[in-house]
Structures are given as C-alpha cells and as structure tokens.
Amino acid sequence: MDIISGQALFLFFCFILSCFLIFTTVRSRRSSHGAAALPPGPPRLPIIGNMHLVGKNPHRSFAHLSETYGPVMSLKLGCLNTVVIASPNAAREVLRTQDQILSGRYWNEAVRSIDHHSFSVAWLHPSSPLWRLLRKISVTHLFSPQRIEATQALRMKKVQELITFVSECSDREEAVDISRASFVTALNIISNILFSIDLGNYDSRKSSDFQDMVIGVMESAGNTDLADFFPFMRFLDVQGTRKKFKDCSERLFRAFRRLYDDRIKGNSLQTEDKDVSSKDFLDALIDLNQGDEAELNMYQIEHLLLDLFSAGTDTNSSTVEWAMTELLQNPKAMTKVQDEIDSVIGQNGVVQESDISQLPYLQAVVKETFRLHLLGLG
Incomplete structure (x- = not known):
C-alpha cells in the first residue's frame, strides 16, 4: 500500500511539474510580441532561462556573449528579465545620457524584508522627495x-x-x-x-x-x-x-x-x-x-x-x-605599484591624501579591481 501511495505521489508531482512547464512555455510564447522590444539575446531554457550561461565569472561570460549578441543584450535569469550593457559607449548612454530614466534599482529580497527600499537613499528613485x-x-x-x-x-x-x-x-x-x-x-x-x-x-x-x-x-x-x-x-x-x-x-x-x-x-x-x-x-x-x-x-x-x-x-x-590578491598573482604589476609609491612618498614617508593624484598607476589598479570583481561581480 505504501509503495502504491508513493508511486501515486511521484506521478502527481510529475504531473504538476509538467503543467508548470507547459504553462511557462505558453506564457513565454504569448509574451513574445512584448519581448520583441527587448535587445537580442541567447536562446532560453524553460524555467531557468539563461542562468546556465552566467558561470562563476559573470563579467567574462557577458563579454563573451556580447561578441555574438552585441553590446546591449537581454538575458532571462529565472523569471527576471535583464538587459546587460557590455561596452563603454553603451554604459555612458545608460549612466549619463539616460540616467534619470534608468536610475531605478531592482529590490532584492533581503532589502524588501525590512522595507528598506522605501527609505534608503541607495534604493529610492531620484525623483522621490x-x-x-x-x-x-x-x-x-x-x-x-x-x-x-x-x-x-x-x-x-x-x-x-x-x-x-x-x-x-x-x-x-x-x-x-x-x-x-x-x-x-x-x-x-x-x-x-x-x-x-x-x-x-x-x-x-x-x-x-x-x-x-x-x-x-x-x-x-x-x-x-x-x-x-x-x-x-x-x-x-x-x-x-x-x-x-x-x-x-x-x-x-x-x-x-x-x-x-x-x-x-x-x-x-x-x-x-x-x-x-x-x-x-x-x-x-x-x-x-x-x-x-x-x-x-x-x-x-x-x-x-x-x-x-x-x-x-x-x-x-x-x-x-581583491587588489592585493590580483597584485600578488601579478608580480610585475606589484613591482610597478611599489616603485611608484616609493618615488612619490618614499619608503619611510607618511601617506597624504594629496599624494593620490600623483599615483596614476595605483589608481589604474583600483579601477581594474572594480571592473574585475566589484562592478562585474566576479
């Protein structure tokens, strides 16, 4: 009796899953007219969409995908429609020219848990009083x-x-x-x-x-x-x-x-x-x-x-x-940073905030760290 009830439960689960897949596929096809306005992007799998294409290093995956689908492309991450910007010119358009229109941020579940998005300067829309x-x-x-x-x-x-x-x-x-x-x-x-x-x-x-x-x-x-x-x-x-x-x-x-x-x-x-x-x-x-x-x-x-x-x-x-990690893996870059600091500050000198403008290579290291690990979420 227990075996029969277990099989029935398994078949019921399969039936529910099949219905969900069919519903998702039909809904996706019905919304294809609305999706026509989205930028080009890779084919999507049922349920997960393009999540399998992100990988451990999203910034590298996006750069690779942009070679095929262009600097502005759309990805389906689960139920979430996303648009990926993968070129400096496109990023400038989004962050500067059209910044007021595109300045809204997606509220993740952690932020929603305390209604932080309704009071946070980081999550509120700039048009909000x-x-x-x-x-x-x-x-x-x-x-x-x-x-x-x-x-x-x-x-x-x-x-x-x-x-x-x-x-x-x-x-x-x-x-x-x-x-x-x-x-x-x-x-x-x-x-x-x-x-x-x-x-x-x-x-x-x-x-x-x-x-x-x-x-x-x-x-x-x-x-x-x-x-x-x-x-x-x-x-x-x-x-x-x-x-x-x-x-x-x-x-x-x-x-x-x-x-x-x-x-x-x-x-x-x-x-x-x-x-x-x-x-x-x-x-x-x-x-x-x-x-x-x-x-x-x-x-x-x-x-x-x-x-x-x-x-x-x-x-x-x-x-x-992350900057220290990258420098340790790249001894030549580490040496250049050390030489620049020694030339500007001296080995026994005291660092001043005014020294930063005289350290262009160190600034480049910080910006590259942003690109690889913080902005790219790598």
Whole structure:
C-alpha cells in the first residue's frame, strides 16, 4: 500500500511539474510580441532561462556573449528579465545620457524584508522627495568640501592606526587579515565621523557586536537569493537571506537608537551649547529630528545610518582584498605599484591624501579591481 501511495505521489508531482512547464512555455510564447522590444539575446531554457550561461565569472561570460549578441543584450535569469550593457559607449548612454530614466534599482529580497527600499537613499528613485531630502542632508553634513576637509585629520589618524597595527603584526611575525584590518579602519573612520567613537577593533579576540552586525547585513544583502530570480519561492526563504538581513539590521537599529538616546541625554547635561565645529553627524540628525517641523523621523534616520555603514565599510575592504590578491598573482604589476609609491612618498614617508593624484598607476589598479570583481561581480 505504501509503495502504491508513493508511486501515486511521484506521478502527481510529475504531473504538476509538467503543467508548470507547459504553462511557462505558453506564457513565454504569448509574451513574445512584448519581448520583441527587448535587445537580442541567447536562446532560453524553460524555467531557468539563461542562468546556465552566467558561470562563476559573470563579467567574462557577458563579454563573451556580447561578441555574438552585441553590446546591449537581454538575458532571462529565472523569471527576471535583464538587459546587460557590455561596452563603454553603451554604459555612458545608460549612466549619463539616460540616467534619470534608468536610475531605478531592482529590490532584492533581503532589502524588501525590512522595507528598506522605501527609505534608503541607495534604493529610492531620484525623483522621490525623500531621496532628494536624504541626498541634501548627506551632501551638506558629510560630503561637502568643507566637511571633507574638516575630517581629513581624522582619516589620517585612523590610517596611521592601521599602519601601526600592521607594523606590530610584522614585528611579531603574525599574519594579517587584510580584509578584516581594512574593514575595521573603514568602520572606525565612519563611526567617528557619524558618532565620534570607535566601533571596530583590530584584535580578532575582541570583535565587537556592531562589527559583526554590519558584516552580517553586507553578507546577506550581497548573497544570491533564489527568490530574486523565482518570486514564487519568496515565502520559503530557502537560504535564510531575509531572516539574516532582518535580524542583523534590526540589531543595528537598536544600536543606533541607543547611541541617539545617549547623545540626547549627554547634551541635556551640558551647561553650554556645543561649538558648531565640534558637532558630528549625529548632532545634525538630532537637530533635524527635533522640534515641531522635524524633517526626519527616527525610522528614516535608522535607514540612512544603515546605508552609510553598509556603503562605506565592506566595499572598501573588498576592494583592498581583491587588489592585493590580483597584485600578488601579478608580480610585475606589484613591482610597478611599489616603485611608484616609493618615488612619490618614499619608503619611510607618511601617506597624504594629496599624494593620490600623483599615483596614476595605483589608481589604474583600483579601477581594474572594480571592473574585475566589484562592478562585474566576479
């Protein structure tokens, strides 16, 4: 009896799968008239579309496919229609000439889990009033030439701390995790600009919870999720991406609230008003949140801070790690970088931000790293 019921279940499953395949094929044919507007692309398989053509190195796969289908081509990744831009001229058209039309971003499942796309400067459309407000606040209080110049000494101090840490590890003949060390440096630069405190620690035995939460957010947001390509699997959360992103981001939000509340309490105990030059970004956010005509609510502040930490930490450490990896595999390029640095800075010199403009080969290495590993997702 059990064998018969098992066979019946198997046949039922096959029947459902066959119906799904037939439905997908018919639907694809019916939408062929609408798909005629799409750029040319390779033939598609049922269900997975062109996912089998992406491979481990998407940027190389896309470059190879562009030789056949042109610099602008369409790929079907599961249920997702995508258009791949594979030439500088086409990229310029998309990113500059038609940037307002094409500036919307696809919301992945991790971002949807906390409704981050509705409050994030990174995910909102530029036509949104909230996006314009968040951009104005960021430019005024973080990215204006005056603010960048005012925080230069802080950045130099944190870079020197990194150099000291690496030097001490060298004296002890200990290996250095370049990715983690650069991550801690970027984290402390950002946390000092925003909150005037260090939130990272170079000692791996004293890794902070905040550090782990930021890494968790970046990992869950960057990992490939099947639900991004097959929306009908959204409710399953097979890989746990939504849960991890939601848990880590909510823990970060609680940390932001504690820092916010502590600053308000500290400010209330001060007998004199803070000097403008000593105010950090958190003070500016408190000013924007206070009063009858508050420009930002606490929920918007939390999502803005999440954006700033996410964008400024893992991206920097990933760039450094990939650049070092590529240079180690290419000794000639490594030698050229070292010679350029020695000629501009000197072997015992102190690196200044003004030196960057005099290091064109190092800049080329960074840009090539973007092309191979960050922009190309390789």
